Amino acid sequence: MESESQDPNTPPNLGTERTEPVRSRWTPKPEQILILESIFNSGMVNPPKDETVRIRKLLEKFGSVGDANVFYWFQNRRSRSRRRQRQIQASLAGEQQAQATAGGGGGGAIQYQSGFMLNSPCLGLSPSSCYVGSSSSSSSSSCGLVENGSGVDDLFSFSGQMGIPEIEQNSSMVSILGGSDASNLQYQSGNCMAWLF
Amino acid sequence: MESESQDPNTPPNLGTERTEPVRSRWTPKPEQILILESIFNSGMVNPPKDETVRIRKLLEKFGSVGDANVFYWFQNRRSRSRRRQRQIQASLAGEQQAQATAGGGGGGAIQYQSGFMLNSPCLGLSPSSCYVGSSSSSSSSSCGLVENGSGVDDLFSFSGQMGIPEIEQNSSMVSILGGSDASNLQYQSGNCMAWLF
């Protein structure tokens, strides 16, 4: 009987410490999500392969991640953004059902694939103090990123300041990251993307 | 304008829907997948139209399927295979970056389009017991196919035993499917292709 499995007893990591033994699916770290969101909101909603690799390299500074993960992330983000939009449009349209389907907002698939620059109005915050406290409570970050249980809106406050053909709805932004709030992520200050490059 | 679906508005029929809830897209049955996989791994990665029809006829024994479905399946399979190859190559290459870029592994597009024969080392299993339990828990199979929640490797263990110019990597096969995937498909035994003809 081949009783030498790789792990007879299921690894019930009851401890709240989970370094890297997860074989399931990639769970992007808060910092990684931030980066991805920033890039996405920067207008690059569909990065070419070259950029994907570059992004992956960036994300790898915070945890294992493959090109496929990045690829899927953008794919899903695009798809779901669109779906949400259509849902909302259909919702508010109701029985109107006139209006050309998504006149100028639907097919807006403009993407600037020429190297994203996050050092621009990064997150709509003043580029001054980059809190480098490197709080060990997080994972392995070393920048002004702290985990908190509130203030997600701060994170997405920039959504209306970018010149991106993204959601014109200034509301329901939070729902993108997880409905109510859940996402424990708060941005501290400054253009935290500088240290990435 | 992509508004020419056979059913634009989502079918809101819920509740008294039995038999086949009119799936929007073709969902190949496990048996069908096996057949297709076998054909593909037999070397016919790009069947001509004639063969496509023949394959479709075979698959129809297990469920509705059109020629287009078969056509798309092979197309996607090829594309995906290649993409995976590149990914792996790039992955293990890492900082090696020597070696002629995809020297002889890239352009191997050999295909034997002259009538596939699945009665060969079908799946690298001994042609003896064809489990015909016809477990009603599955869909509508009548061969040795059972659905399980483990042992995907068993299904793909043949990858190295075929004389096919497919992945030469005898390792990291699992990663091809998606790391520690969860595809619930397990092959039981025997060359189950005999009854097809």
Place this chain on the structure above:
DNA sequence: TCGATATGAATGAACG
């Protein structure tokens, strides 16, 4: 523990 939601991953279908 179970159900609902969010989201990573996979894949059929189609575009260019």
Place this chain on the structure above:
DNA sequence: CGTTCATTCATATCGA
């Protein structure tokens, strides 16, 4: 043939 969209599956997280 490569890339992209749309749909679906699988799993992680949250709430009752």
